[in-house]
Amino acid sequence: MRVNLPKNLLAEKMALLERVIPSRSANPLLTYLGLAAEEGALLLFGSNGEVDLEVRLPADLEGEGRYLVPSQPFFQLVRSLPGEAVELALESDLSLSSGRFSTRLALAPTEGYPELLFPDLEEKEGSFSQRAKFLTEELQRALAQVRYAASNEEYRAIFRGVQLEFSERGFRTVASDGYRLALFDLPKSQPFAKKAVVPARSVDELVRVLRSAEGGEVVLALGPGTLGLAMPQEEGVLRMAVRLMEGEFPDYERVIPKDFPLRASLEVEPFREALKRVSVLADKQNHRVDLFLEEERALLSAEGDYGKGQEEVSVSLEGAPMSLAYNARYLLEALAPLSGQAELLFSGPTSPTLVRPLGEGGYQAVVVPLRV
Amino acid sequence: MRVNLPKNLLAEKMALLERVIPSRSANPLLTYLGLAAEEGALLLFGSNGEVDLEVRLPADLEGEGRYLVPSQPFFQLVRSLPGEAVELALESDLSLSSGRFSTRLALAPTEGYPELLFPDLEEKEGSFSQRAKFLTEELQRALAQVRYAASNEEYRAIFRGVQLEFSERGFRTVASDGYRLALFDLPKSQPFAKKAVVPARSVDELVRVLRSAEGGEVVLALGPGTLGLAMPQEEGVLRMAVRLMEGEFPDYERVIPKDFPLRASLEVEPFREALKRVSVLADKQNHRVDLFLEEERALLSAEGDYGKGQEEVSVSLEGAPMSLAYNARYLLEALAPLSGQAELLFSGPTSPTLVRPLGEGGYQAVVVPLRV
Numbered sequence: 001m002r003v004n005l006p007k008n009l010l011a012e013k014m015a016l017l018e019r020v021i022p023s024r025s026a027n028p029l030l031t032y033l034g035l036a037a038e039e040g041a042l043l044l045f046g047s048n049g050e051v052d053l054e055v056r057l058p059a060d061l062e063g064e065g066r067y068l069v070p071s072q073p074f075f076q077l078v079r080s081l082p083g084e085a086v087e088l089a090l091e092s093d094l095s096l097s098s099g100r101f102s103t104r105l106a107l108a109p110t111e112g113y114p115e116l117l118f119p120d121l122e123e124k125e126g127s128f129s130q131r132a133k134f135l136t137e138e139l140q141r142a143l144a145q146v147r148y149a150a151s152n153e154e155y156r157a158i159f160r161g162v163q164l165e166f167s168e169r170g171f172r173t174v175a176s177d178g179y180r181l182a183l184f185d186l187p188k189s190q191p192f193a194k195k196a197v198v199p200a201r202s203v204d205e206l207v208r209v210l211r212s213a214e215g216g217e218v219v220l221a222l223g224p225g226t227l228g229l230a231m232p233q234e235e236g237v238l239r240m241a242v243r244l245m246e247g248e249f250p251d252y253e254r255v256i257p258k259d260f261p262l263r264a265s266l267e268v269e270p271f272r273e274a275l276k277r278v279s280v281l282a283d284k285q286n287h288r289v290d291l292f293l294e295e296e297r298a299l300l301s302a303e304g305d306y307g308k309g310q311e312e313v314s315v316s317l318e319g320a321p322m323s324l325a326y327n328a329r330y331l332l333e334a335l336a337p338l339s340g341q342a343e344l345l346f347s348g349p350t351s352p353t354l355v356r357p358l359g360e361g362g363y364q365a366v367v368v369p370l371r372v
Numbered sequence: 373m374r375v376n377l378p379k380n381l382l383a384e385k386m387a388l389l390e391r392v393i394p395s396r397s398a399n400p401l402l403t404y405l406g407l408a409a410e411e412g413a414l415l416l417f418g419s420n421g422e423v424d425l426e427v428r429l430p431a432d433l434e435g436e437g438r439y440l441v442p443s444q445p446f447f448q449l450v451r452s453l454p455g456e457a458v459e460l461a462l463e464s465d466l467s468l469s470s471g472r473f474s475t476r477l478a479l480a481p482t483e484g485y486p487e488l489l490f491p492d493l494e495e496k497e498g499s500f501s502q503r504a505k506f507l508t509e510e511l512q513r514a515l516a517q518v519r520y521a522a523s524n525e526e527y528r529a530i531f532r533g534v535q536l537e538f539s540e541r542g543f544r545t546v547a548s549d550g551y552r553l554a555l556f557d558l559p560k561s562q563p564f565a566k567k568a569v570v571p572a573r574s575v576d577e578l579v580r581v582l583r584s585a586e587g588g589e590v591v592l593a594l595g596p597g598t599l600g601l602a603m604p605q606e607e608g609v610l611r612m613a614v615r616l617m618e619g620e621f622p623d624y625e626r627v628i629p630k631d632f633p634l635r636a637s638l639e640v641e642p643f644r645e646a647l648k649r650v651s652v653l654a655d656k657q658n659h660r661v662d663l664f665l666e667e668e669r670a671l672l673s674a675e676g677d678y679g680k681g682q683e684e685v686s687v688s689l690e691g692a693p694m695s696l697a698y699n700a701r702y703l704l705e706a707l708a709p710l711s712g713q714a715e716l717l718f719s720g721p722t723s724p725t726l727v728r729p730l731g732e733g734g735y736q737a738v739v740v741p742l743r744v
Contacts, residue, residue, distance in 0.1 A: 073652045073678045076652045077681075080645065080649050081649070082645065082646070082649070082683075093679065099683075100683050100684045100685070101649055101650075101683040102682060102683070103679060103681030103682070104679045104680055104681070105678050273452065273454065274472075276452060280445045280449050281445060281475060305478075306444075306445045306477050306478060307445075307465065307466075307476045307478050308476055309449075309473065309475030309476070310473070310474060310475070311472050312472045
């Protein structure tokens with residue numbers, strides 16, 4: 001198999017695979033980058049066992065085949081090649097040349113490399129039978145905005161994932177570590193009803209790939225134990241598959257409060273900045289910041305080993321004054337996806353607070369106050 | 373003591389101290405930032421025991437005093453203050469306010485904090501009696517360009533420093549780890565003769581401070597066991613003192629070769645890029661890259677576990693063909709300070725190679741080839 005392609009195109013697509021392909025693995029074959037010729041296109045593929053990725057590129061191609069090249073020197077070299085074009089010839093080894101540089105790299109045998117299954121861009125008979133379309137940007141937002149709330153703890157493993165809920169009512173993403181919760185609703189009826197939990201680290205890779213797209217649409221599809229993605233690119237097609245976690249979230253709806261004796265609407269930016277400043281003084285263990293709400297103002301204060309600090313922020317209040325305390329980190333993370341105007345809805349001084357944008361927007365977060 | 377000053381000025385000057393003041397230290401007082409009022413100016417000072425730094429600023433000031441404030445929250449807060457001005461009041465504690473934010477920070481007692489000695493900008497009676505003036509930019513270059521050649525090994529501790537040589541003939545900086553050597557000559561007669569060895573890590577801090585200057589002159593001065601620096605700034609004065617190492621370098625002049633059966637002149641950039649590419653294939657232990665010089669070309673090649681690679685670069689040669697091998701990292705580091713045209717002077721296939729800019733320039737490096 002011989003292939004000739006622009007260096008910049010190869011370098012750009014390769015970068016998508018570079019984060020997925022591990023530098024070490026229990027299965028050493030996974031440290032290799034796959035190259036294959038199929039129907040006049042060049043395929044680049046790789047997997048870390050959790051996330052599989054394939055990029056299909058138009059290329060000037062001769063012959064067929066499927067090869068595994070050592071990814072580490074390949075990535076390093078392609079980035080820095082002197083010529084504008086790269087010539088690859090694959091047989092018993094890879095010979096690569098560009099400008100006055102040439103190299104021969106040893107290949108790995110393809111036996112033992114896992115079979116990678118991806119959904120097709122167009123519907124076909126296959127193992128990914130449940131399919132849904134999204135705007136790239138809205139799917140990216142739905143995943144990225146809730147991911148922070150997933151757990152890092154071994155305990156209750158299901159909380160280390162993000163749940164995707166497909167139903168007639170719409171599409172929802174939700175993550176929680178048991179202490180706080182974030183969810184994002186897309187009010188767009190889905191063609192099937194299903195819940196699937198994706199490991200948070202694989203969500204990061206999905207988000208990264210969705211961010212690399214320039215608008216357009218993307219197909220999500222469910223196969224056995226797998227969530228697949230197919231996305232047209234300016235040149236070629238990108239496909240991805242991530243292993244799902246077993247189980248589903250416990251019923252989280254009941255922790256979302258419904259009655260709010262106090263509501264505050266505020267400008268996110270100045271409130272967040274004040275919270276950051278005051279939290280510098282907070283206790284290093286519990287990051288406690290006190291919030292006192294009264295007469296159109298929020299008084300933030302904290303006290304720790306270094307001393308104490310406070311700041312006042314203007315807010316618009318509906319309800320009786322209230323005094324609460326939060327772990328500043330949790331509150332800051334809940335506010336992070338927001339900009340412009342937001343609402344804080346208080347169900348009580350020791351019961352959950354709801355954080356959401358004022359007006360439209362599918363994002364909601366629940367933060368439990370610290371016991372005062 | 374009360375002081376009022378623009379937030380941005382304070383934040384900018386503070387940043388210079390932020391890298392010097394350690395977050396942990398055997399002497400916990402060193403983790404504090406010093407604030408003092410002296411002759412109508414605000415002093416910010418700090419030390420890590422090896423490097424002392426003081427910034428003198430014009431400020432709207434009342435009262436006198438010398439205080440130690442906890443640097444970690446102070447740095448964090450000042451960076452993010454909401455107002456344009458900062459008001460500091462120091463007494464039994466520090467009270468800081470800016471916009472609607474205010475804080476009180478606990479102070480540390482100043483007893484037990486080391487006395488910091490700096491040279492003056494203008495010559496005075498004092499402990500820094502040997503003084504020399506430099507252009508900021510040339511001193512920065514002389515230090516920065518040789519620093520890489522200093523050793524990281526415990527063995528032969530003196531090689532962990534950079535030697536500064538003041539003499540009638542000029543000013544020289546030199547560093548070596550016993551395997552390679554870099555030196556920089558400023559042909560500018562010095563008012564005294566002395567050698568002083570500065571720890572490489574302190575050289576990094578000197579370079580960083582010199583880079584923060586915008587041109588102008590700087591005073592270097594030697595005191596007992598100390599190298600001092602004084603530098604006027606757009607606003608105020610910066611002074612620094614670094615502890616010297618004991619001892620001086622062994623005679624390094626004899627390892628610099630004088631006779632060269634082969635000379636190559638070349639464009640640094642393409643040669644360096646080719647060397648980087650070929651070195652990707654080099655053995656991971658010795659980083660060996662072979663160099664064959666003949667007929668106006670340099671053939672670079674390497675072979676390791678992944679396979680082999682080669683590239684040809686045009687050079688201009690004077691002398692008979694030669695075949696050598698280098699640790700690619702050493703050769704790349706020797707070339708790093710250079711741009712444009714350079715010379716490689718070969719004394720033989722297993723004896724030292726001299727690297728230097730073609731034409732003017734005080735930089736020279738010596739790299740010993742690998743035994744083939």
